[in-house]
Amino acid sequence: MWRLVASRVLDAIPTMLLVLSLVFVAMRLLPGDPAVTLLGDHATPAQIEAMRARLGLDIPLWQQYLRFLWNALTFDFGRSFVNSQSVAAMVGLNLPYTIELTIVSTLIGTIIAIPLGVLAATHRGKAADYATRLFSLAGFAIPDFYLGALLLITFSLNLGWFPINGGGAGFVDRMYHVFLPAIALAFIKAAFVSRLTRSSLLEVLNKDFVRTARAKGGREPRVIYRHGLRNALLPVVTGLGLSILSTLSGSVAIEFIFGRPGVGSMLITGIETRDYPVIQAGIIVFAMFVVIVNLVMDILYVFIDPRVGAVR
Amino acid sequence: MTPAAEAAPVPLERGILAQIAISIVRDRVSLFFLLVLVAIVLLAIFADRIAPYDPIAQSLLSINLPPSVEHWLGTDQFGRDVLSRIIYGARTSLLLGVTAPAIAAVIGTAFGVTAGYFGGWTDRIISRFLDIFLAFPALLLGILIAAALGAGFWNMVVVLTVAFAPRFARIARASTMSVRSEAFIEAAIASGMRTPAIMLHHILPNIAGSIVVVLTLWIATAVRLEATLSFLGLGTQPPKASWGNIIRDGLGNLFGSPWPIVAAGLAITLTVLAFNMLGDAVRDILDPEARDE
Numbered sequence: 001m002w003r004l005v006a007s008r009v010l011d012a013i014p015t016m017l018l019v020l021s022l023v024f025v026a027m028r029l030l031p032g033d034p035a036v037t038l039l040g041d042h043a044t045p046a047q048i049e050a051m052r053a054r055l056g057l058d059i060p061l062w063q064q065y066l067r068f069l070w071n072a073l074t075f076d077f078g079r080s081f082v083n084s085q086s087v088a089a090m091v092g093l094n095l096p097y098t099i100e101l102t103i104v105s106t107l108i109g110t111i112i113a114i115p116l117g118v119l120a121a122t123h124r125g126k127a128a129d130y131a132t133r134l135f136s137l138a139g140f141a142i143p144d145f146y147l148g149a150l151l152l153i154t155f156s157l158n159l160g161w162f163p164i165n166g167g168g169a170g171f172v173d174r175m176y177h178v179f180l181p182a183i184a185l186a187f188i189k190a191a192f193v194s195r196l197t198r199s200s201l202l203e204v205l206n207k208d209f210v211r212t213a214r215a216k217g218g219r220e221p222r223v224i225y226r227h228g229l230r231n232a233l234l235p236v237v238t239g240l241g242l243s244i245l246s247t248l249s250g251s252v253a254i255e256f257i258f259g260r261p262g263v264g265s266m267l268i269t270g271i272e273t274r275d276y277p278v279i280q281a282g283i284i285v286f287a288m289f290v291v292i293v294n295l296v297m298d299i300l301y302v303f304i305d306p307r308v309g310a311v312r
Numbered sequence: 313m314t315p316a317a318e319a320a321p322v323p324l325e326r327g328i329l330a331q332i333a334i335s336i337v338r339d340r341v342s343l344f345f346l347l348v349l350v351a352i353v354l355l356a357i358f359a360d361r362i363a364p365y366d367p368i369a370q371s372l373l374s375i376n377l378p379p380s381v382e383h384w385l386g387t388d389q390f391g392r393d394v395l396s397r398i399i400y401g402a403r404t405s406l407l408l409g410v411t412a413p414a415i416a417a418v419i420g421t422a423f424g425v426t427a428g429y430f431g432g433w434t435d436r437i438i439s440r441f442l443d444i445f446l447a448f449p450a451l452l453l454g455i456l457i458a459a460a461l462g463a464g465f466w467n468m469v470v471v472l473t474v475a476f477a478p479r480f481a482r483i484a485r486a487s488t489m490s491v492r493s494e495a496f497i498e499a500a501i502a503s504g505m506r507t508p509a510i511m512l513h514h515i516l517p518n519i520a521g522s523i524v525v526v527l528t529l530w531i532a533t534a535v536r537l538e539a540t541l542s543f544l545g546l547g548t549q550p551p552k553a554s555w556g557n558i559i560r561d562g563l564g565n566l567f568g569s570p571w572p573i574v575a576a577g578l579a580i581t582l583t584v585l586a587f588n589m590l591g592d593a594v595r596d597i598l599d600p601e602a603r604d605e
Contacts, residue, residue, distance in 0.1 A: 018444050026460040141585035143536055145543050146577035149563060153570050242449070249452035253540055257563065268544055271459050283456050287448075294447050 001302060008298045012291055017069075019287045024068050027280055028061075034276045038081050077281035082273050087281045090266060095285065097167050098262040100174065101254070102247050105182040109189030110240065114229075116190065117197025117236075122224060124202065132194055139191020145253035148184035152257060155180060165259025181258045185250045189243040196239040200232040207231075234304055241297035245290055321487030322521030322598045332597050336590070345589040352583055356402040365393035367400040368551040376568040385575045388558075389565040394572045397553040398579050404542075404554040405583065408465070409535040412472030417527050420477035424484025425511055425519070429492055439485070445478035454537045458546040468547050472534055483526050487519035521598045528594050532587035539580045555580045 035051040036043065043051075052058045056067060071077065077087035120132040156162045168177035204210065205228050213227045214220075252264030259265075263285050270278030336342040355362055364384075371391035379386045385394035427438040445453065453475040461467045491497065492515070500510050541547030542556025550557055555576040562573035 015444055015447070018440075022444075023460075026457065137585065137588070138581075140588055141532075141581045143539055143577065143580050143584075145540060146559065146573075146580060149559060149573050149577070153566060153573070157566060246449045246451060249449055249455055249540075252452075252455055253543060256544060267455075267459055271462075272545065279459055283459060286452060286456060290448050290452070 004302055005299050008295060008302075012295045016288070016291050019291060020069060020072050020284065021065075023280065023283050023287060024065055026283075027276070034081075072284055077284070078277040080278055081275045082278075087277045090278065091263065091281055091285055094261050094263050094266045097260060098248075098251055098255070098264060100178055101181055101185070101251050101260070101262065102244060104175070104178050105185035105189060105247055106240065106244055108182055108186035109193060109243065112186065112190040113193035114197050114236070116194040118201060118224060118229065120194065120198040121201040121205065129198075132198070136191035136195045139188050142188070144184055144188050144250040145257060147187060148181060148254050148257045151180050151184055167261045177260070181254045181260060184254055185247050188250065189247065192243055193236065193239050197229075197232065197236050200235040201228055204228050204232040234301065237300060237304060238297065241293060241300075244293050248286060248289060321491050321519045322525065323518045328521070328598070332594055335597055336593055339593065342589065342593040345586040348582060349586045349590060352402055352586070353406060355399050356406045359400045359403045363393075363396035363399040365396040367392065367396040367553045369393075376565070378569065379571060386569055386571040388561060388572050389568050394558070394575055397558055397572070398555070398575055400553040401555040401558060401576065401579065402583075404548050404552065405535050405538055405580075408468055408472065408538045409531050409583075409587075412469050413476055413527055413530045413534050415469065416473045416476035416530070417480045417523055419473065420480025420482075421484040421516075421519075421523055423477070424481035424486075425488045425515055427481070428485040428488025429507070429511060429515065431489075431492075435485075438481070442478045442481055442485075445474075446482060448475075450475045450479065450533055451537055451540060454541060455544070455546070458541050458544075463541075463546050463549055465548065468538060468541060471541070472537060475537070476530055476534070479530065480523060480526060483522050484519060487522045488515055491515055491518045525591070525595045525598050528587065528591035532584045532591065535583050535587065536580065 035048050035055060035057060039047055039051055056064060075088050077091065079085065080087055080090065116132050116135070120129045123129050152164070156164045162180045163177055166177060168174040205224070210223060210227050213223045218227070251262060252267065254260070255262040255265040256268055263282055266278060267282030270282055336346055369392065374383070374387050374391045376389055377383055377387040383393050383395065385398065387393055388397070423438055427435040448456070454471050457471045457474055458467065461470060497510065497514055500514055538547055538554065539556035542554040543560050545560065548554035548557055550561065558572050558576035562570070562576070
């Protein structure tokens with residue numbers, strides 16, 4: 001089992017390297033010379049040359065590439081063009097808020113989704129099943145940023161129950177600030193995961209061991225939760241992994257709406273101010289997030305379902 | 313969320329379009345969404361004739377008006393008619409929502425068929441790249457590429473194509489691999505048919521159905537992605553109307569009027585829902601095994 005885990009970790013390294021290379025290529029494809037952008041149109045050629053040297057743009061491309069890789073690995077993202085702050089420090093400041101949003105929305109989403117999925121599966125074809133289907137159809141169609149805007153208008157602006165912006169300070173205040181944004185993301189997540197729970201559970205409930213459990217006189221809730229749900233969990237975990245990843249894209253818009261700090265709003269501000277080091281760092285952090293989430297999901301499978309390890 | 317069709321290849325047979333049309337018209341729910349979609353498409357095509365006002369004409373005299381007989385959905389902070397902007401927004405959404413997945417389908421299929429047909433090292437290299445792109449949700453990949461490239465219509469086409477093409481490639485690859493082992497391919501090779509001809513005449517018709525299913529489902533995602541990018545300021549640039557940037561403008565005018573946000577959001581939701589429902593209906597017909605109910 002540990003060998004499998006180790007091989008998955010090793011497998012993630014070339015992936016990470018390729019992702020970083022793609023980021024490097026993309027950043028070099030950017031229209032315009034960062035030095036010119038930084039200095040404005042009225043800069044003299046000498047000034048531009050000096051700035052190119054300061055940014056490390058004057059050395060051969062392969063050296064730039066190696067330096068880029070090294071900087072990414074050592075979390076050295078340079079300094080912001082706008083306020084000369086260390087970009088790594090900016091990431092350190094913003095990342096906890098994005099992680100917090102991701103975790104809280106995943107928790108709320110799961111708490112809504114799994115009972116809904118079980119309800120739909122155990123009442124197949126009945127009203128409860130159709131109601132959850134409608135719920136998930138709505139969740140697939142409503143954009144998260146629209147839902148976020150509606151929640152903000154209703155509960156923060158009109159009712160005044162929740163703060164209008166910011167990330168809060170201290171645990172309770174932070175939870176208070178993260179609640180509404182997390183709900184917006186959780187709803188969409190729940191739509192997806194509840195469908196998955198339903199279909200996965202329906203499949204398992206048809207299996208022989210469930211029939212055996214019933215025949216032995218097991219109570220229905222016990223049969224469903226102990227025998228059914230536990231075995232239906234693997235696809236649900238996959239779904240949760242996927243939903244965590246899509247939360248990341250959602251978080252960009254949600255942070256923007258709720259005026260929350262976070263990697264997403266850092267990235268968007270960076271784009272608006274053409275702050276290349278910030279844009280680059282934002283992209284790298286998101287990319288690393290994706291690779292790490294995928295890796296953790298892979299490793300989780302091994303523990304949830306030992307057969308995954310045995311097959312290899 | 314994301315259409316995952318790892319199933320067996322679905323051929324696109326003659327008369328299948330008629331079959332799809334018949335079963336959609338017979339099913340009341342599908343028919344409803346088909347009509348919704350036809351309405352949206354007509355709005356998009358004839359936007360300049362249907363829209364009651366010029367979508368970018370500003371008027372200081374009619375700022376933030378609530379819905380009325382003159383302005384059905386009210387006006388925004390620049391005095392622009394919201395209904396007219398929503399109608400023109402349909403044009404932006406659909407133009408991109410259809411073009412980008414179509415281009416992605418062509419490029420992705422080309423890569424997928426190549427990988428699936430040749431196998432070996434070709435497959436390994438292409439698949440490795442696909443895996444990396446597929447590890448990213450399309451929406452996130454779109455945002456990241458847009459962050460690197462900047463805003464604008466053609467950049468959005470590039471963004472969506474790069475984000476979607478690997479999805480098509482994966483389906484095309486899997487389908488090609490199973491068609492590749494069929495006897496008629498062996499026969500075609502044995503009869504001296506050239507590889508490109510085999511791909512075009514034997515592989516493609518047999519996997520086209522799978523591609524079409526994925527295409528209809530990805531249009532919905534494309535519409536949402538366009539809205540998200542424009543909302544973030546990375547897509548359609550004002551004053552040109554897009555459902556996403558209407559919501560963006562609305563967010564800066566929350567105390568003025570909530571109507572633009574509500575209306576534009578409903579437009580996105582309805583369009584995405586309609587494409588999803590019809591995509592599901594098409595899939596049920598082309599690939600009955602994939603239906604989950």
